[in-house]
Amino acid sequence: MAFSRISKLDPPCRGIFKKAAVMLCTLFTSLFLLHCFIGRCSTTSPVKASSGRAVGLFEDFRSLRTKRLAHQWTSGSELTGYGVARRSSRVLADERTVQVSELPEEESFILPQPDLVASRKVSPRFAGRLSPLGEGSKKLPQALIIGVKKGGTRALLEFLRVHPDIRAVGAEPHFFDRNYDNGLEWYR
Numbered sequence: 001m002a003f004s005r006i007s008k009l010d011p012p013c014r015g016i017f018k019k020a021a022v023m024l025c026t027l028f029t030s031l032f033l034l035h036c037f038i039g040r041c042s043t044t045s046p047v048k049a050s051s052g053r054a055v056g057l058f059e060d061f062r063s064l065r066t067k068r069l070a071h072q073w074t075s076g077s078e079l080t081g082y083g084v085a086r087r088s089s090r091v092l093a094d095e096r097t098v099q100v101s102e103l104p105e106e107e108s109f110i111l112p113q114p115d116l117v118a119s120r121k122v123s124p125r126f127a128g129r130l131s132p133l134g135e136g137s138k139k140l141p142q143a144l145i146i147g148v149k150k151g152g153t154r155a156l157l158e159f160l161r162v163h164p165d166i167r168a169v170g171a172e173p174h175f176f177d178r179n180y181d182n183g184l185e186w187y188r
């Protein structure tokens, strides 16, 4: 009989089946967790409730991060000349933005609209982030890095860029030596 034959499998063979079962369980669990965290559960899915909780948790973390960034930009020293910029960051230069006072406490931080970021060619580094300059507004720089070739200007730029209050251009614009004729409108 087939059953008696299966039950007579030697112990090493059963061990392999056990290992395979454990591996499959681990794989399915990992896939399930991944599925929940990327928030792609369909509405008809039976795991909707648990995935909703996972997505909610993720949203909470994102909200906390946003608050932290906003706090950094709206408080602290006025010495750098960014005080005005910080205040202006509360009202972005776009009609789609909303006044802080009109929002409940939880939504009191203004985020740029995704299409605004795309249309104003904001660096992907700043996409979805609050900016002290007002996302998408064109301004002349408040500081310049001047240096000879191979003088380490790129390194200095990258170090400055790490600071959350500093927004730097992606590539060196070379305005004064190569693009001066293009005028200030180009430079903005």
Ligand SMILES: Nc1ncnc2c1ncn2[C@@H]1O[C@H](COP(=O)(O)OS(=O)(=O)O)[C@@H](OP(=O)(O)O)[C@H]1O
Residues within 6 Å of the ligand: 147, 148, 149, 150, 151, 152, 153, 154, 155
């Ligand atoms: N702190 C420090 N100490 C010593 N050397 C440094 C430092 N920072 C940058 N570098 C070196 O500077 C070179 C790049 O300079 P620049 O960014 O001005 O280059 S560029 O002219 O803009 O292309 C580049 O040198 P090369 O690697 O020989 O090109 C960097 O390695």
